[in-house]
Amino acid sequence: MLYIKCPYCGLRAQKEFSYGGDATVKRPNINEEVSTEDWDNFVYMRKSPRGKHVELWQHIAGCRQWIKVQRDTATHEIFQTAKVTEEIR
């Protein structure tokens, strides 16, 4: 079970969190034209990298904040966590 450092609450067990996918995906702006290709990329296309991956988790049984977690998808090593408003290197 992973041990995830919530930037608000500190180290907590994985079972307090729910997974939210790739954190680098940016939603096209609301009320702006978007090409079909860009939209499809946003909705469907995800990389499945082996290695470092910045992803979203929500501290669902804690502060309910969405956070960023930089994790190695192969080893589960977590390098860094951050608030969603913060950048990960």
Next chain:
Amino acid sequence: MSQPFRLNKEGLINRNKKISFTFNGKKLFGYEGDTIASALIANGIHLVGRSFKYHRPRGFFGAGVEEPNAKLQVEFNGHSEPNVNATEMELVEGLSATSQNCWPSVNFDIGAINNFLKMFFPAGFYYKTFMWPKSFWYKIYEPFIRKAAGLGVASIEKDKERYEHKFEYCDLLVTGSGPSGLSSAYAAAKNGAKVILAEDKPRFGGTLLTDDVSIDNLSGKDWAEKIISELKSMPNVTVKNRSQVFGYYDHNMLVMFERVSDHLEKKSKFTPRQRLWYIRAKETILSTGSIERPIVFGNNDTPGIFLSAAAKEYMKVYGVLVGKKPLIFTNNDSAYETALEFKKNNVEPIILDTREEHSSELIDEAKSKGIDIRFSHGVIVANGYKKVKSAKIGKLNKDKNSFEKIETVECDCICVSGFWTPSVHLASQSGNKLKYEEKIDAFIPDKKKQHETSVGAANGSFTLEESLKNGFENGSNLSAKITDTKTEIAIPNVNEKKYGAHDKFWCMPLPKNENPKRFVDFQNDVSVSDIEIALREGYRSIEHVKRYTTLGMATDQGRTSNLNGLQLVSNIENKIVPEVGHTTFRPPFTPITIGTIVGREVGMEYLPTRKTPMHEWHEKNNAVFVDAGAWKRPRYYKEGNETLFEASKREAKNVRENVGICDVTTLGKIDIKGPDAAEFLNRVYTNAWMKLPIGKARYGLMLREDGIVMDDGTTTRISENHYHMTTTTAQAANVLSHLEYYLQIVWPELNVNVVSTTEQWAGAAIAGPKSRDMLSKLYPDLDVSNEALPFMGYKEAEFFGVPSRIFRISFSGELAYEINVKSDHGMFMWEKMMEVGKEFGNQPYGTEALSTLRIEMGHVAGPELDGRTIPSDVSLNGLVSKKKDFIGKNSLGREAFNVESRQKIVGLIPIDRKSSIPEGSHIVQDQNAKLPNPKLGHVSSSCWSVENNNPFSLAIMKDGKNMIGKKFFAVSPLKNKSIEVEVISSHYVDPEGKRVRS
């Protein structure tokens, strides 16, 4: 009754307490502190089971977790447990053990015929034979294999025991209390670290209990006792015996299995049987020791053949002789200690040493005591079927591939030692890539992957001095980093015997024309020839050889067989062992009970139960409940002998004719506040929200970004910047997360806050043509006319002195209202409604009637919004704004969503107006068509229309409304039904929606 193999004095058992037990019906006794194995051996019993494939007689081989054979069905403390390791299970009064995998008895087992037909059971036998003919698989092969493959029998009784889970955090977890574990724990404890020391066995000390050593002039056992009692007195240390750390998971989380009370005769009601510990450790010391490996020889599975260290443990810990005429067969010095122990107890052993004549401290001692030592010798084949009677031994030639001399010697046990294998399972589970250490012919941990540090024998250091030094240093250094304290500890003086080098010898050759079975893996009956076949048939990777032969795949995880198997493959393939590689270790290290994994999460404790404030009333009034997530909702209120069908029909009809009330507390409720709340709702919902006036509700539809409907519900504007959103019961948690995602990540610039208020409000719906009359009685001072409180209107008013919210919304399609009060007032509200409603014919209605009402109105719910439908599929395209952007809008233009023949919602009625259509039925053109019969759609919701008094269903069907008027068949192979149906509009009752506005 005497125990013929019990020594008079030796051992750590309590001879003052006799314990009686039975084995295969025979009454026996042992002492407190015995295992089932030691007590049986003391009674001269060695035949305890039959092997897995050939049903060969099997006895004990080890004295602990390494045991491959002695798995028993054990009944004790009122339960029956299969596959219990006889070498680990402690004796408890009244215990009754029976052999497994044998019929009719362990002495006469019909399955043993497999042993004589063994040419039919080589490696891969099942794969090859049972492939043909295909039709035989289900009826003949599979049942036969199942029967033959059984180990013990799981109980079908309910497990009455209590199992617990515990979460713990520590600075240092030490796994094993041998010399290296004790010294690590001690050093860390002295540095002030929070330490957990876990020992699998009942007694602490590991090899210190059996090795002839001294530390600071104390015997190993006394030193261990001294350290343990000091550790136990320290507040920062937890010391646990009967506790095995069996799994090393991510981020330094280890899981430990504690056998709390199986050894106790009496215990309190609340003492758990077993406990699972989840331990998050900052650092871990792996002091799991090593396991002796055997040398492979003919019929090496005959009862009476032991690992030599196990034989020594039986003498020193249990005061039991495994035999009185022992042969010691070894390639190293450690078995000499077993021989000396026999000698000390006046038993004359013969030592067969595969090494050429040489000298070492132990060999010299054995010689000086007059022990018969034969160098360059080994056991070729053991004789005896149910017990060793003699052995054919041979003098090896120089190359050790044939014999110079062969003779037969009498013996009643053979103690074998092929050197030591470090227990690296935890290190491997942690992700450590292990490396091959040629000096000891075994794998040891390589570079650290997590915070694991292997010490002592688990790291390949087999001397006491090294293990202690290793332990003290690592325990001290690792903990000092955490506590910032370093206490100097003098490393004690050690007195131990020096071992000479071992012989890299692991399998006895066979003389010409002799072909006895030579087992590598006892538990799965894998022999040398099986591995040879696998390689001959082209299996190269060790993982493939393992799966084809099942080598190391039994419950003992190949503890005594893996390395010998690897050696065999490496010899045949002419590769060195590290090139062959090793298979992966996986948790759990030893079998653990399902009960422990489940813990207290059984029955009512499996999930929290959510009850509405009116739950007690429902209970008292014969409600039959249904689970809605964790909620309990009344499905119907039973009157007399009513069935579900009759009750729900009565309740629904009463809503259509009079008035009914329904507990709607479980609906998700979300409070939305902030100056940008309207803008946020406008983006979340498909319809327009910027102009909703204060005091008005609106029905809203929300999509996922892929255009699929996510949820629906009403949202009410309570005040300028305050909205009250409702969601379906099922989607409440998801919708909240969804809203939080957009507010926190996508549009953080919006000044809006959301919070769940589901449990803060109790809700009751009042529905039916007489609901307004009833409402006016409930709020005598309030104008509830259609003008003052129109459809989708909202008011706040006192409900008999209690603040309340009134929403004029409807799920049933009737004139209806929903009243919310604070949860604490829920019961008050409900009882008042029942009282006031009497004169209007009010009756409570449950979810079944609620479904009926919404289905015949054509209102979609969960079964239609099933994660596959877009708004136009369920006739909700009127709610999709063309003017503004919203979540998922861009996806609605996708080609597949706009195909004319796309499946859309319709209504169905049976032609006979009688037959109910099962939900999930497929709609087909021709009920007799050849399979696969082309599917045109499926039935999503079915009810008995109370308005029209005949069955009615909603369906999602190809071409949707274009099919209206046509006839099809709804077929349900599950219910074995085929019903002719006609397609009609999905709005079966009040299609114009006049009633809700009346």
